[in-house]
Every structure is written in C-alpha cells, then in structure tokens.
Amino acid sequence: MAKMKLKTHSGAKKRFKLTKNGKVKRGHAFRSHILTKKTTKLTRGYRQPSYVDSTNVAALKKMLPYG
Numbered sequence: 001m002a003k004m005k006l007k008t009h010s011g012a013k014k015r016f017k018l019t020k021n022g023k024v025k026r027g028h029a030f031r032s033h034i035l036t037k038k039t040t041k042l043t044r045g046y047r048q049p050s051y052v053d054s055t056n057v058a059a060l061k062k063m064l065p066y067g
Contacts, residue, residue: 012063016052025049025051031046
C-alpha cells in the first residue's frame with residue numbers, strides 16, 4: 001500500500017520559510033503602510049529578519065512538511 005502524501009497548508013507556505021538550521025522565518029508586521037507616522041528607526045528595525053517563537057515552531061513544521 002502506498003504512503004499518503006501530506007498536504008502543505010496553503011496559508012503557511014505563503015507566510016513562512018524554513019531555514020537550513022531548522023528555524024521558521026516570518027514576515028514582519030506593521031511594515032506595509034502608513035510609514036510616515038512611524039519613525040525611521042522603527043522602520044529600519046522591520047528590515048531585520050524575524051523568526052517564529054519556539055512555542056509555535058512544532059505546529060508550523062507540521063503545516064510545512066516538505067519545506
């Protein structure tokens with residue numbers, strides 16, 4: 001009997017990437033619009049890579065089985 005393929009969660013694949021070291025990389029919130037009100041120091045900080053908290057990594061790795 002053939003093994004069943006797992007489906008990737010389509011919402012998760014658009015929002016998260018798995019790194020080589022096993023971390024889950026995510027997009028930063030609050031960086032898309034109304035940037036004139038936010039300080040340049042704040043918007044510069046949004047450019048830094050951000051990672052998912054360790055409490056949520058296991059759940060996301062289930063959603064992204066082939067990443």
